Amino acid sequence: SKARHHKWDVEYVYWKPDCLEGVVIGINGQFPGPTIWAKAGDTVVVELKNKLTTEGVVIHWHGIRQLGTPWADGTAAISQCAINPGQTFEYRFKVDKPGTYFYHGHYGMQRSAGLYGSLIVDVADGNKEPFKYDGEFNFLLSDWWHQSISAQEVGLSSIPFRWIVDIDQWERAIQLLDRSKVHEGMNTCGKMASPQCRPEVLQVLPNKTYRLRIASSTALASLNLAIGGHKMVVVEADGNYVQPFTVIDMDIYSGESYSVLFTTDQNPSSNYWISIGVRGRLPNTQPAIAILNYRPNTPSKIPSSAPPVTPAWNDYAHSKSFSYKIFALNGSPKPPSVSNRRVSLLNTQTKNANALSGNVSEIHPWHLHGHDFGFWALRFVADNPGVWAFHCHIEPHLHMGMGVIFTEGVERVGNIPKDALSCGVDATIVTNGTRHP
Ligand code: C2O
Ligand code: CU
Numbered sequence: 392s393k394a395r396h397h398k399w400d401v402e403y404v405y406w407k408p409d410c411l412e413g414v415v416i417g418i419n420g421q422f423p424g425p426t427i428w429a430k431a432g433d434t435v436v437v438e439l440k441n442k443l444t445t446e447g448v449v450i451h452w453h454g455i456r457q458l459g460t461p462w463a464d465g466t467a468a469i470s471q472c473a474i475n476p477g478q479t480f481e482y483r484f485k486v487d488k489p490g491t492y493f494y495h496g497h498y499g500m501q502r503s504a505g506l507y508g509s510l511i512v513d514v515a516d517g518n519k520e521p522f523k524y525d526g527e528f529n530f531l532l533s534d535w536w537h538q539s540i541s542a543q544e545v546g547l548s549s550i551p552f553r554w555i556v557d558i559d560q561w562e563r564a565i566q567l568l569d570r571s572k573v574h575e576g577m578n579t580c581g582k583m584a585s586p587q588c589r590p591e592v593l594q595v596l597p598n599k600t601y602r603l604r605i606a607s608s609t610a611l612a613s614l615n616l617a618i619g620g621h622k623m624v625v626v627e628a629d630g631n632y633v634q635p636f637t638v639i640d641m642d643i644y645s646g647e648s649y650s651v652l653f654t655t656d657q658n659p660s661s662n663y664w665i666s667i668g669v670r671g672r673l674p675n676t677q678p679a680i681a682i683l684n685y686r687p688n689t690p691s692k693i694p695s696s697a698p699p700v701t702p703a704w705n706d707y708a709h710s711k712s713f714s715y716k717i718f719a720l721n722g723s724p725k726p727p728s729v730s731n732r733r734v735s736l737l738n739t740q741t742k743n744a745n746a747l748s749g750n751v752s753e754i755h756p757w758h759l760h761g762h763d764f765g766f767w768a769l770r771f772v773a774d775n776p777g778v779w780a781f782h783c784h785i786e787p788h789l790h791m792g793m794g795v796i797f798t799e800g801v802e803r804v805g806n807i808p809k810d811a812l813s814c815g816v817d818a819t820i821v822t823n824g825t826r827h828p
Contacts, residue, residue, distance in 0.1 A: 392432035392515065397425070401506070402442035408505065408535045410588040415505030416443070416496065422587075423531060424494070424508030431489045431515040437482040439474065447473025451497035452484065452510060453608075453646065454630050457761055460484045461777020461804055462811035464760055467498035469780050469796055471811040480810055488763075489514045490630025491604040491648040493531055500540040503610040503786050507533065511604065512630075521720060522626050522635070524652055525599040530591070530681075532605065532643065532667060534612040547790055555611070555787050591681040592690040597659035602626075605641075606648035610786040613644045613670040613754050617699035618683060619663040623651035625717070630763065632720035640701055642670055642713045644756035646784035659685045662694045668701030670710060671754040730770050736795065755793065756784040776800035 404417035418424035429435055441448045451465035463484040464470040474480040486492075489512045496506030509531050514520055536543065536555065546553030595601060603623070607614060617640035624635050627650035635652075643649060657663065665681040668674065680698055684690040702709045738755055761779035762771040778801060782794025 392430065392434070394434045394436055395427065395429050397427065397435070397437045399424070399437055399439045400442050401439060401448050406505070407587040411537065413537060414539075416448075416501055417505070418508065422505050423533070424506070426509040426511060426529065427494070428511055428513070429486045430513045431487060431518070432485070433512075434483060434485050435510075438479060439482060440479045441474045441476050444476055446501070447475055447498050448496060448501065448506070449473055449480075449498050450482065450494050450506075451760070452482070452492065452494045453758070454490065454492035454648065454763075455484060455486055455510070456488070456763060456775060457484055457777065458487060458775055461761060461775065461779070462807050464777065464779070465494075465497050466760065466780050469778050470760075473498050481808075486510075486512045488512065488630050489518075489520070490627060491529075491606055491650055492630060493606045493608055493648065495608050497780075500544055500610070500786050500790055502608060503536055503543065504540045505533075505535070507531065507608040509604075509606065521632055522602075522624075522652060523600065524602040526595070527602040527604065528593050529604040530606070530616075532607045532609065532614055532616075532679075534609045536610065543787065544790060547787055590679075592684050593665070593681065594684045594686055594690070595655045596686055597655050600652055600654045602650055602652055604648070604650050605643055607643045607645050609645040611645070612672070612674075613642065613756070615640050615642050615668050615670050615701040616665065617641075617668075617701050618653055618665045619694065619696055619699040620657045621653045621655075621663065621683070623653050626650050626652055628717055632723065634718045634720050636716045638713065638716070640699065642710050644754065644784070645786075646756050646758040655683075655685060657685075660688065661685065661696075662688055662690070662692050663696070664694050664698035666698040666701050668704075670702070670704055671707075673704055727770055727772055731773075754785075755788065758782060758784040759797075761799070773797075773799050776803040 399418045401416060401418055403414045404420055404422060405412055406415040406417065406422045408415065408422070415422045427435060437450070439450060447467060449465045449467045449471060457464045460483070462471055463482050465482065467473040492510040492512065494508055494510050495502045496504070509529055511529065538555070543555050546555065605616060622637050622639055623641060624637050625633060625641065626635050627633060629648055641649065641651065662685060663683040665683055666678045668678040678698065678701060682690055682694070759771065759779065759781045761775045761777055776799055779797045779799060780794055781797055782789045
């Protein structure tokens with residue numbers, strides 16, 4: 392295992408995520424941020440300089456458990472103080488489990504401003520994945536807003552309340568954002584659009600099997616992905632191997648990640664569309680598209696069949712049938728059979744508050760930091776002393792307060808770097824050795 396060093400400058404840059412120019416929070420001048428590659432057991436070191444002129448910043452390594460390094464979890468005012476403009480903070484943590492992950496800003500609504508990127512952990516040298524493939528691709532899915540995050544934040548805490556979709560100039564385009572491909576020769580057709588917003592092209596050879604990694608850092612949208620004419624075998628979910636199952640489309644909620652395998656067994660003289668549609672909320676935009684390009688066809692050859700149609704936004708039975716297919720790979724560790732403490736959270740909304748239709752509450756993809764639940768009833772082993780957020784991954788919901796914090800054995804957290812403690816109530820709790828009541 393080795394240390395993977397990165398030096399990042401975080402700052403606003405002009406970008407055209409959907410071909411209209413706006414500002415995004417970039418890393419080293421790039422949007423989305425650079426992909427981090429590591430192998431299980433490696434230590435990732437990111438020296439982050441905050442070059443935003445007036446805002447703090449932190450980065451959360453979504454899906455990484457931070458065993459023994461809770462201060463590197465990157466949640467502002469929970470695991471550390473926000474890094475002030477002009478300051479540098481060093482994140483240093485171990486990636487212990489292979490899988491598909493990502494990172495994102497966790498201060499205010501900076502994730503909605505485009506602060507994210509992929510984090511991919513391969514198996515350690517000498518180990519093998521429990522499945523085979525000939526090549527791999529990586530999609531980081533996201534949604535994009537034309538209204539600035541400060542305007543969105545103000546709306547959410549105004550009276551009367553302004554939901555982000557009620558705002559006049561609201562528009563959204565879901566983009567396939569990851570431009571850091573594993574595969575070689577990913578040049579897309581220059582004629583299509585500006586390189587910052589043209590559809591992604593996956594170049595494949597006939598009769599091979601590919602792994603597609605998919606993660607969603609959306610602020611709001613729940614998505615569904617389908618590859619025209621091709622089946623997908625789901626093999627990984629949130630950094631855990633699953634019992635493989637075959638689908639023709641798959642749901643992906645904010646904060647989730649998957650790996651699927653697909654085989655290029657269709658007519659090789661054609662290209663195929665990949666569609667990404669919106670679930671759980673009536674979409675105002677067209678589905679996003681990408682192209683599966685069978686070589687040696689040119690990427691600009693228009694697929695002979697129409698883009699696959701993703702399920703209707705309100706087909707909840709379809710969502711449930713997908714969720715019910717996800718089981719841990721046979722032989723995975725069993726969930727704990729007893730619990731020592733039960734915490735009940737009421738996950739509901741009043742009828743008028745964004746209920747999507749009569750008696751149907753909105754989708755709330757809950758995300759627990761520092762742990763890995765991977766099974767329902769959300770029983771987790773409290774094996775990682777630290778202060779961990781547990782919240783709805785829809786960013787405006789989190790901003791409105793849809794989250795709690797678990798302080799777990801904080802008296803056992805040692806060697807906290809001073810930088811992580813320079814302000815705030817957590818500093819007092821930990822340095823005095825007193826526990827939360
Ligand atoms: Cu990916 Cu607390 O979030
Ligand atoms: Cu929510």
